[in-house]
Amino acid sequence: xxxxxxxxxxxxxxxxxxxxxxxxxxxxxxxxxxxxxxxxxxxxxxxxxxxxxxxxxxxxxxxxxxxxxxxxxxxxxxxxxxxxxxxxxxxxxxxxxxxxxxxxxxxxxxxxxxxxxxxxxxxxxxxxxxxxxxxxxxxxxxxxxxxxxxxxxxxxxxxxxxxxxxxxxxxxxxxxxxxxxxxxxxxxxxxxxxxxxxxxxxxxxxxxxxxx
Amino acid sequence: xxxxxxxxxxxxxxxxxxxxxxxxxxxxxxxxxxxxxxxxxxxxxxxxxxxxxxxxxxxxxxxxxxxxxxxxxxxxxxxxxxxxxxxxxxxxxxxxxxxxxxxxxxxxxxxxxxxxxxxxxxxxxxxxxxxxxxxxxxxxxxxxxxxxxxxxxxxxxxxxxxxxxxxxxxxxxxxxxxxxxx
Numbered sequence: 364x365x366x367x368x369x370x371x372x373x374x375x376x377x378x379x380x381x382x383x384x385x386x387x388x389x390x391x392x393x394x395x396x397x398x399x400x401x402x403x404x405x406x407x408x409x410x411x412x413x414x415x416x417x418x419x420x421x422x423x424x425x426x427x428x429x430x431x432x433x434x435x436x437x438x439x440x441x442x443x444x445x446x447x448x449x450x451x452x453x454x455x456x457x458x459x460x461x462x463x464x465x466x467x468x469x470x471x472x473x474x475x476x477x478x479x480x481x482x483x484x485x486x487x488x489x490x491x492x493x494x495x496x497x498x499x500x501x502x503x504x505x506x507x508x509x510x511x512x513x514x515x516x517x518x519x520x521x522x523x524x525x526x527x528x529x530x531x532x533x534x535x536x537x538x539x540x541x542x543x544x545x546x547x548x549x550x551x552x553x554x555x556x557x558x559x560x561x562x563x564x565x566x567x568x569x570x571x572x573x574x575x
Numbered sequence: 576x577x578x579x580x581x582x583x584x585x586x587x588x589x590x591x592x593x594x595x596x597x598x599x600x601x602x603x604x605x606x607x608x609x610x611x612x613x614x615x616x617x618x619x620x621x622x623x624x625x626x627x628x629x630x631x632x633x634x635x636x637x638x639x640x641x642x643x644x645x646x647x648x649x650x651x652x653x654x655x656x657x658x659x660x661x662x663x664x665x666x667x668x669x670x671x672x673x674x675x676x677x678x679x680x681x682x683x684x685x686x687x688x689x690x691x692x693x694x695x696x697x698x699x700x701x702x703x704x705x706x707x708x709x710x711x712x713x714x715x716x717x718x719x720x721x722x723x724x725x726x727x728x729x730x731x732x733x734x735x736x737x738x739x740x741x742x743x744x745x746x747x748x749x750x751x752x753x754x755x756x757x
Contacts, residue, residue, distance in 0.1 A: 373638045374596075377598070384642075384643060515640040575636065
């Protein structure tokens, strides 16, 4: 086939306007989060004292940490959906969640007697936490990958990590509504590895499924 | 942004609002630029035979990813990023490693030069592997130069069906090319 012939074919292929990467990722977040929310309600549900717990700073901090991580990672994933992505300033925003958590940990260490540190770090829900966050993150990660495939990521591994952090952050925010361990020490010790696991999955899947 | 890039951006904007002729003109200009780059790359790696395959693969990629260009942004960096991605990918799959210099992409436009623009192997071979409807439509439009409407008449199917089959043919070709040699 001559290149001129191919060009004629391409020029006539004007059928559908594709959604922009922003539209595709927004849709993926909505659908993925809806699926994850259904899983959450079916498997765990919010903790019994959810409404009174909203008065607790430590309880709210879990959402501030996980949601700010999810938001900054989603913005980064959107950037990586475009070719030639410049990501430095956005990557800096990824630190907002961890820094918030770090401040929470410092506050916890300063206000709680050291004899209690270990008990708070180990908590009561560690196995459920480690299993739940990746479970809730999975449908979100899948949706984000499908959206990224419509884009043109030239750095598929980083795009995968960003999608993994966004999915892990949202999965963790859902799980946080169930978990009764509110100590920042617990969040650091168990939420952290669970989210890192999802990000690692994104890093592994990115080069495999985001090729084009 | 230089003159050449501004022209490309204008053509792409026109294409996005439905101007087929502008889009065809843009693809032709890009093909010429790509050919020069692919030849330069091939000359350094000793694989001139597949130059046109690489050109065609990259053109299809630009086509399928054109919605990732933001109209308010310069088009040069966007094109260069896609070209670099596809060129490196194509050469890697063919077992070569190469640094691709793209800084002067828009200058690489030898105006009169028109070498043979046949894809030697890949696309011709892939054509045979398309489903029948897709191949018929692709041949009618690309090889015989018919319009969408004429093609619909000749194949006795709706224009919508022609469009769908053509788009599927393009995406199938892209997938076949990617899988080839990988």
